[in-house]
Amino acid sequence: MNICVIGAGYVGLTTAAVLAELGHEVNCIDQDKHKIEMLNNGEVPIYEPGLKELIYKNYNYLTFAESLDGYIKRASVVIICVGTPSWEDGSTNLCYINSVIDDLSSRINSYKTIITKSTVPPGTNEWIYTKLLEKGVPPHLFNVVSNPEFLREGSAIHDMFHADKIVIGLRPDDQQSLSVVQEMYSGISSPYIVTSLNGAEMIKYASNAFLATKISFINEIARICEAFHVDVSDVAKGLGLDPRIGPQFLQAGLGYGGSCFPKDIKSLEQTALSKNIQPHILRAVQTVNDTQIDIYIRKLRLTLDDLPNRKIAVLGIAFKPNTDDTRYSPAERFIRELSESGCIIHAYDPKAKLDDHHRPNVIQKTTVNEAIHEADCVFIATDWEEFKQLNWSEVKQLMKGTIIFDARNCLNREKVEQCGLHYIGVGRG
Ligand SMILES: NC(=O)C1=CN([C@@H]2O[C@H](COP(=O)(O)OP(=O)(O)OC[C@H]3O[C@@H](n4cnc5c(N)ncnc54)[C@H](O)[C@@H]3O)[C@@H](O)[C@H]2O)C=CC1
Numbered sequence: 474m475n476i477c478v479i480g481a482g483y484v485g486l487t488t489a490a491v492l493a494e495l496g497h498e499v500n501c502i503d504q505d506k507h508k509i510e511m512l513n514n515g516e517v518p519i520y521e522p523g524l525k526e527l528i529y530k531n532y533n534y535l536t537f538a539e540s541l542d543g544y545i546k547r548a549s550v551v552i553i554c555v556g557t558p559s560w561e562d563g564s565t566n567l568c569y570i571n572s573v574i575d576d577l578s579s580r581i582n583s584y585k586t587i588i589t590k591s592t593v594p595p596g597t598n599e600w601i602y603t604k605l606l607e608k609g610v611p612p613h614l615f616n617v618v619s620n621p622e623f624l625r626e627g628s629a630i631h632d633m634f635h636a637d638k639i640v641i642g643l644r645p646d647d648q649q650s651l652s653v654v655q656e657m658y659s660g661i662s663s664p665y666i667v668t669s670l671n672g673a674e675m676i677k678y679a680s681n682a683f684l685a686t687k688i689s690f691i692n693e694i695a696r697i698c699e700a701f702h703v704d705v706s707d708v709a710k711g712l713g714l715d716p717r718i719g720p721q722f723l724q725a726g727l728g729y730g731g732s733c734f735p736k737d738i739k740s741l742e743q744t745a746l747s748k749n750i751q752p753h754i755l756r757a758v759q760t761v762n763d764t765q766i767d768i769y770i771r772k773l774r775l776t777l778d779d780l781p782n783r784k785i786a787v788l789g790i791a792f793k794p795n796t797d798d799t800r801y802s803p804a805e806r807f808i809r810e811l812s813e814s815g816c817i818i819h820a821y822d823p824k825a826k827l828d829d830h831h832r833p834n835v836i837q838k839t840t841v842n843e844a845i846h847e848a849d850c851v852f853i854a855t856d857w858e859e860f861k862q863l864n865w866s867e868v869k870q871l872m873k874g875t876i877i878f879d880a881r882n883c884l885n886r887e888k889v890e891q892c893g894l895h896y897i898g899v900g901r902g
C-alpha cells in the first residue's frame with residue numbers, strides 16, 4: 474500500500490517505520506523543516522530505542538517531506554499523527570488537526586482512507602468528516618477512521634508490533650475501511666475492537682485516565698503508608714497479585730508526566746464538563762498528581778537543614794526512562810521548584826536535556842559521577858536503568874553527604890544502606 478503519515482513526532486515516526494517494515498511504501502510529512510532536513514540527512518530527531526535502526530533498515534521504503542504535494546495523489550491511506558495539545562482551560566486545541574484537514578481537502582482526487590491516530594476528543598472524527606464534506610470533498614472519495622494509538626514512549630516499536638488490541642472506529646455506513654486497515658496492519662496479530670468513531674475516541678481517553686488513576690491511587694496510598702511506617706512496595710505487590718487489579722502502574726513516585734497523561738486527563742475532564750457531567754474521579758486524580766512533588770520538596774527540607782546552601786544531585790530529567798522527552802516531566806518540574814530554594818542543583822540524564830529556562834543555580838552535568846561529586850544528597854527523579862545499577866560504595870566516596878532520596882522507589886534499599894548511605898523512598902516508612 475502507499476501510505477502518507479502526517480506528523481513526524483513520536484507517534485508518526487514510529488508508525489511510518491513500522492508500516493515500512495510491514496512492506497508498505499510510506500511518505501512521512503511534517504511541517505517542521507528542520508525535522509525533515511534531519512531525517513533526509515539520515516538523522517532521527519528523537520531518541521526512541523530501536524527507531525533509528527528501523528528507519529535505516531527501511532530507508533528505501535520511506536520518504537520524508539515538508540509538503541503533502543505529490544504524495545497525497547499516490548496514497549490510498551492517510552494517517553494523521555499531529556499533536557493535540559491543551560488550551561489554557563484544559564480542553565484540546567485542534568489547530569494542527571484543522572490545518573491538516575485544510576491541506577488535505579484541496580488535494581483529494583481519488584479514494585482515500587483517512588485515519589486519525591492523534592488522540593482527539595469524542596466527536597472530533599465526526600467533525601473531520603463533516604468538515605471535509607463542507608470543503609467540497611465528494612463523499613465517494615473518502616472515509617474517516619479513528620485508530621487511536623496506545624504505544625508508550627521508550628518501548629514504542631515493540632508496543633506497535635505487539636499491540637494488545639487495535640481499536641478501529643468507523644462511521645455507521647462505512648463498509649470498506651475495516652478491510653483497508655486490516656490489510657495495512659497485516660503482519661501484526663493483535664485482536665481488533667471495532668466500534669463507532671466516538672467509541673474509539675472514548676476508549677483512548679478512558680485507557681489513559683484509568684492508568685493515571687492507578688498512579689494517583691498508589692501515590693495516595695503511599696502517603697498513608699508513610700504515616701503508618703508501611704512499605705508501599707509491599708502493598709503494591711499485594712494489590713497487584715489480585716488478577717482483578719494487576720501489578721502494572723502501581724509504582725509510587727513523583728507522579729505521572731509526559732506529553733499525554735496530563736493533557737488527556739484534562740481534556741476528558743473538559744469533555745465531561747461540556748455535557749454538564751461532574752468528573753469527580755478525574756479531578757481527584759489530578760489533585761493528587763499536582764501535589765506529589767510538593768510532598769518531596771517538603772521532605773527534603775525536613776531531611777537537610779540549611780537547604781539553600783546544599784548541593785543536590787538530581788538524577789533524571791526525562792518524564793520516564795528510555796526517552797529524551799521532557800514534556801511535562803515531573804523530574805524537570807521538581808528541579809524547577811527545588812531551585813527556588815537557592816540550593817545548587819547538578820542534574821544529569823542519559824538522554825534528556827534541561828530546557829533553557831532554569832535558574833543559574835541549576836547546572837546539567839554530562840556524567841552521573843560529575844553530578845554526584847560533593848553532593849549532599851542524591852535524588853533519583855527518573856528510574857533509568859543506569860541509576861539502578863550504580864555502585865553505591867563509589868557513590869558514597871564521591872558524595873559529601875549520605876542521603877539517597879529514591880523518588881521512584883527503584884533502588885534496592887538494602888544495597889544502598891549496606892554502603893553506609895541513608896535511604897529515603899516514597900511511602901516506605
Ligand atoms: N507520544 C506518545 O507516546 C503518544 C502520543 N499519542 C498522540 O499522538 C499525537 C501525536 O503525539 P506525538 O507524536 O507525541 O507528537 P509530536 O509533537 O512529537 O509530533 C507531532 C508532529 O506533528 C507535526 N505537525 C503539526 N501540524 C502539522 C501539519 N499541519 N502538517 C504536518 N505536520 C504537522 C509537528 O511538527 C510535529 O513534528 C497526539 O495526539 C498524542 O496525544 C498517542 C499515543 C502515544
Ligand SMILES: O=C(O)[C@H]1O[C@H](OP(=O)(O)OP(=O)(O)OC[C@H]2O[C@@H](n3ccc(=O)[nH]c3=O)[C@H](O)[C@@H]2O)[C@H](O)[C@@H](O)[C@@H]1O
Nearest residue numbers: 622623624625626722723724726728729730731733792793
Ligand atoms: O497516550 C499516550 O501518549 C500514551 O501514554 C502513556 O504512555 P507514556 O506517556 O509514554 O508513558 P507511561 O509509561 O504510561 O508513563 C507515564 C507517566 O507515568 C509515570 N508512572 C508510570 C507507571 C507507574 O506505575 N508509575 C508512574 O509514576 C511515568 O513515570 C511517567 O511519568 C500510556 O502508557 C500509553 O498507553 C499511551 O499510548
